[in-house]
Amino acid sequence: MSTVPKRFEVLLVPEHVEDRHGASVADSAVRSAVVEATGHHGESGYPIYEGHGIRADIDPETGTVEALLVDGRELDYALTPLVRPAP
Structure with a gap:
């Protein structure tokens, strides 16, 4: 049985560097x-972190971002979200 991490750090990195x-x-x-985990799941089926x-929506097994909103908007195509364990 796996446990869902309670926190992640999301980094928005420019693709063009x-x-x-x-x-x-x-x-x-x-x-x-x-x-931090909200206790809810998004439309992707993965836990929501805010x-x-x-x-x-982050897959806690792989650290893959399945859905993302930044200040209520979709992410600009020039940025890539990366996830790592929270410090």
Whole structure:
């Protein structure tokens, strides 16, 4: 039986960055937020996580973002959401 993580950190990273000059992906993020499980599931069937203007359906097994709203809007195509365990 697996447990659903209560928190993740979502990083929004520009796709167009070719040379990060040694910076990590986290340092290249234009926005990040710690999101917490709401106890509900989204239309994707995955748990909903919310926090700091970000609402995401996240597959807790793979860390894949299945649906995402940023400040109530869909994500710009130039950004990629990445997920990692919350600090």
